[in-house]
Amino acid sequence: MRRLPFLIPDNFTLALVGTVVLATLLPCKGAAAVAVNWVTNVAIGLLFFLHGAKLSREAVLAGAMHWRLHAVVLLSTFAMFPLLGLAMKPLVAPLVTPALYTGILFLCTLPSTVQSSIAFTSIARGNVPAAVCSASASSLLGIFLTPALVSIVVTNHAATTGSGWHTVGAIVMQLLVPFLAGQLLRPVIGAWVDRNRGLLRFVDQGSILLVVYTAFSEAVNEGLWHHLPLPALAGLFLVNALLLAAALAITTFTSRRLGFNREDRITIIFCGSKKSLASGIPMAKVIFASHAVGAVVLPLMLFHQMQLMVCAALAQRWARDTQAERAEPVAAEPR
Template sequence: MARPKLLPDNFTLCLVGTVILASFLPVHGQAAVGFNWVTNVAVGLLFFLHGAKLSREAIVAGATHWRLHLVVLLSTFALFPLLGLALKPLLSPLVTPALYAGVLFLCTLPSTVQSSIAFTSIAKGNVPAAVCSASASSLLGIFITPALVSLVVTNQAASGGASPWHTVGNIVLQLLVPFVAGQLLRPLIGKWIERNRGVLKFVDQGSILLVVYGAFSEAVDEGLWHQIPLSALGGLLLISVVLLALALAVTILVSKRLGFNRADQITIIFCGSKKSLAAGVPMAKVIFASHAVGAVVLPLMLFHQIQLMVCAALAQRWGARDTSGETRAASRERPAAAVARR
């Protein structure tokens, strides 16, 4: 098996290029208004396609494993925010207040979907349970993330002081409604989407790049790079490494102590230690004042790349260890047994 390359992928390079482009050629004035409209349409299309792609059968197959899902959700929406708050006295001096607000926002986000499932599969974990946990985390995050932001991010840039319920309403309108529409239309377009996965990937990555470009354009106009010293970027790198290391350590320890088998441990580790860039960037655009979005998503972009590199290495290492095939059998037996009991 080939070794994982600990290098940025093409999408990460595109993100960096987008930030550089926005730093030198930001969008202004009426062009920014039109660009914002195009971005909103792209984000709505993204969640519509994700809704149409999500298989209900896979969700039902893994949904009965409630103990695993509970551990993943607690790690995602309780452990991370508690770590962000507990470490704030030690880590916040390393970065600016705006960047640490972005770190706290990162801690409130749901888990990734695609990469959590992919890494679980590579490591020979319980893939049906990973599909269920990651998807549930993404959906619940639409409601939980804004509420957590109102509790842990003491920053008036968040929604400009609007109530969390107002923010939830905006997120439901812009993200959940398209998602539900996609689910309802899945019988008609689901097969077409399965055959044309490149379309979803294009919309997925393209919408994120649009949001990042618009966010950093406005942030640059507000003097973002004059407010962030180079030392703060180094501190942000350290914070990201510490958060990921602690999340991995806790999920490994807890999953073992609770008696989960190896396949389930792998699922808990990968679903419970990661944060979603695809959900986080659009949410930041809705939750935070427009001039603050650039600084808020910068920690998420960095954490995203670090989690991909580290989890890719772990997944290939653990997958290479599992030569007996027992883990794969375990991951297949549980959903089959669940269906048989129904």
């Protein structure tokens, strides 16, 4: 187990599981559900406001000129993944329920992660400034591209709340406007936010847990677990594993064929193969009808843990390889 620490779930994953259990046993209803939903919306707005105040423009500008790398990452995130989701339908349909397949398609339309993509790129000795730029651009573009892609690839329109433009407008008001407000106020509060990163982590994780609780409460009240047999959950695990493996293989092959150096390949693989739980769960709350959100976010929650485990192992391995390559010439020199 000392060699495989990435197999141990982190505290946040355990908190997610605990939240699902709590929503299953004690789902909120009536006036309590209205109050929790209001608090959740405020928490999501605060989350994106703080992210806007935290984002360093200097770091983004440092990697902004690497347009070929960014183009590959964005195409992987918003073109490769949706195509994989659609292409896998003949395999997926017998394994999971229609609601879970809708969740898989939604997962495929989401932007890349920001924090973990940058963190893993840094651990593996990749191009960190480019990772900051690509992940941030993916997160911002996802506000517009995700609802548009959902309207194209998701055929179960009964699960969504309205037209694509209505959804874009709702996401802009709930996510982008607070983010831009945070960016505008960064000169005033940016230093305070940087000194209090624990607050951002608390709001980040707390808002996600609130959304998960409200989503699963609504889904449980609608009979979620009666419509999700155990074989479908096992099938979901298999589908997510195949989707992640395909994304990692394609980004690795493509980055090599296009002639990127080692540092850039690491950035492309980590930024182009991951999906954002922090953006995805709030978006699901806006895009999908309340009774459908619980089943829709299940694939994302599972994929989130799988990508963290696999990418942590890859980052540690590539870091060791880089360290060994740098040490080898020194060891070969005569004393």
